Amino acid sequence: MKIKIPNILTIGRIIIVPIFVFSFYLPGFYGDIIPFALFIAASFTDFLDGLLARMFREESKLGELLDPIADKIIVAAALILLVMNGTIKNFEVIAAIIILTREILISGLREFLAKGQIKLPVSNLAKLKTFLQMFSIAILLTGETGKKLINFQDYDAQTIGIIFLWFSAFLTLYTGYEYLRKGIDHAISQDKKN
Numbered sequence: 001m002k003i004k005i006p007n008i009l010t011i012g013r014i015i016i017v018p019i020f021v022f023s024f025y026l027p028g029f030y031g032d033i034i035p036f037a038l039f040i041a042a043s044f045t046d047f048l049d050g051l052l053a054r055m056f057r058e059e060s061k062l063g064e065l066l067d068p069i070a071d072k073i074i075v076a077a078a079l080i081l082l083v084m085n086g087t088i089k090n091f092e093v094i095a096a097i098i099i100l101t102r103e104i105l106i107s108g109l110r111e112f113l114a115k116g117q118i119k120l121p122v123s124n125l126a127k128l129k130t131f132l133q134m135f136s137i138a139i140l141l142t143g144e145t146g147k148k149l150i151n152f153q154d155y156d157a158q159t160i161g162i163i164f165l166w167f168s169a170f171l172t173l174y175t176g177y178e179y180l181r182k183g184i185d186h187a188i189s190q191d192k193k194n
Contacts, residue, residue, distance in 0.1 A: 004058040009049040013042045013070040017077055024081050024141075032145035035078075039141055042074045043134040068110070071130075072103045078137045087140050092162055095169035099133060102176040109183040123178070129171035136164035 016038050023034040049067065053059045079096045082088045088096050139146060139161035146157030155163075 004053075004060060004063070005056075006049040006053040006058050007060060007063050007066065009045040009052070010063055010066045010070050013045050013049075014066065014073060016042050017073050020074065021077055021081065024085075029145055032141070032143035035081075036138060036141040036146075039074065039078060039134075039138050042070075043138065046071055046134075068107065072107065075103065075133065075137065076100055078141065082137070082140050087143070087158065088162070088165070092165065095162075095165045098169040099165075099172050102172045105176055106179055109179055113183060113186060123175060125171060125178075126175045129168055129175055132164050132168035132171065136161050136168055139164065 020035055020038045020042070023038060024031060026034060046067075049063070053063055079088070079100060083093055083096055139150070139157050142150070142157050142161075146161075150157035150160065
């Protein structure tokens with residue numbers, strides 16, 4: 001069986017994760033830039049595999065299964081590493097927990113709704129949330145190098161990254177609530193039928 005290009009990109013995203021984790025522990029400049037570059041590459045392939053699948057009509061069940069898993073693994077790994085090294089700390093950890101909790105919630109909802117052959121379409125607001133989430137994590141991954149390179153009106157890279165992390169957490173709460181409400185409505189309607 002020939003594996004389609006979108007699926008190769010998705011599998012590549014999963015393969016990147018252990019390399020990404022290893023590179024995070026490299027000292028100095030390389031420990032900042034390599035994880036940043038790998039995360040950007042993974043984020044871009046997330047956009048690209050979906051685009052190619054739609055453009056060439058190469059959607060597949062394998063892609064449908066692996067794509068959300070690949071997204072969640074790289075985001076979860078990045079957030080855990082950033083919390084472990086103190087880049088995300090104190091109350092900022094709440095934003096990371098909100099993002100991770102929503103990812104678990106949506107996975108459960110998709111699985112539940114799939115039994116009733118109901119799809120959970122991705123809203124434009126959820127796409128914005130994903131972009132802000134990837135953007136904030138990417139900036140936070142630049143570490144000390146980012147602090148030296150990125151300064152915008154007295155805000156360094158870490159501060160900008162944390163601000164966008166909170167924005168994405170708030171959007172995460174809102175879009176997660178919308179999805180949860182749809183799931184609960186469906187569950188209640190099913191209960192009424194039985």
